[in-house]
Amino acid sequence: MKNHVKSFLVFGVLLVSIFPSYHVQASNILTGTIIPRVTKSSTISIAGKIEEMLTFNLGSSFVLLNTFPINFPGAGSHKITALTNSSTGMVVAYTGNTLTSGTNSVTGLATASDGAINARQFGLNLVSNATPAIGGSCSGTNPIASIDPGYDITGKFKFNSGDTILRSPGPINTTICTVSYITNIIDTTPVGDYSTVLTFVASSTTI
Numbered sequence: 001m002k003n004h005v006k007s008f009l010v011f012g013v014l015l016v017s018i019f020p021s022y023h024v025q026a027s028n029i030l031t032g033t034i035i036p037r038v039t040k041s042s043t044i045s046i047a048g049k050i051e052e053m054l055t056f057n058l059g060s061s062f063v064l065l066n067t068f069p070i071n072f073p074g075a076g077s078h079k080i081t082a083l084t085n086s087s088t089g090m091v092v093a094y095t096g097n098t099l100t101s102g103t104n105s106v107t108g109l110a111t112a113s114d115g116a117i118n119a120r121q122f123g124l125n126l127v128s129n130a131t132p133a134i135g136g137s138c139s140g141t142n143p144i145a146s147i148d149p150g151y152d153i154t155g156k157f158k159f160n161s162g163d164t165i166l167r168s169p170g171p172i173n174t175t176i177c178t179v180s181y182i183t184n185i186i187d188t189t190p191v192g193d194y195s196t197v198l199t200f201v202a203s204s205t206t207i
Contacts, residue, residue: 033102089204124157
């Protein structure tokens with residue numbers, strides 16, 4: 001704000017008048033807003049990381065096949081669940097031995113085969129079966145894992161340690177499958193408690 005001085009001569013007396021003068025930007029008068037004279041800006045970077053994730057479980061730690069009948073397959077099943085966001089997908093494989101009791105064993109089905117009465121057989125698959133009525137289709141919201149050949153045929157079972165049973169070429173949503181086991185024996189199969197321990201491994205590295 002500036003003061004302006006004006007003087008007047010009245011009847012020989014000098015009068016001095018001081019009054020303020022205001023200077024306002026025209027745009028302020030028109031809009032009633034305050035226009036900033038200085039502005040500054042800065043930026044911020046925001047980042048995060050999504051780790052590779054793989055979820056896998058067998059749903060059970062024990063399957064009971066009960067007493068093996070001669071004229072009908074012994075059977076049992078459990079669920080498996082798999083999920084991954086890996087760009088290379090995943091595989092599920094298993095290892096272990098066929099059913100044994102001491103030095104006696106039930107023959108594992110090296111190739112996908114029908115269950116046969118009066119034969120020594122042990123095998124598994126991941127589909128729905130009629131005889132025995134066991135198993136089911138894999139479920140989930142696409143994309144889901146797919147069953148490997150040899151374990152994807154209704155009524156046919158296979159056992160070959162080291163085989164892959166499930167795989168995907170990329171990320172999958174939660175996939176739930178049923179692993180079904182059957183065993184058949186002959187009437188001269190030695191008495192005993194037959195068992196095995198199988199290890200299932202899920203890996204995000206494609207085989």
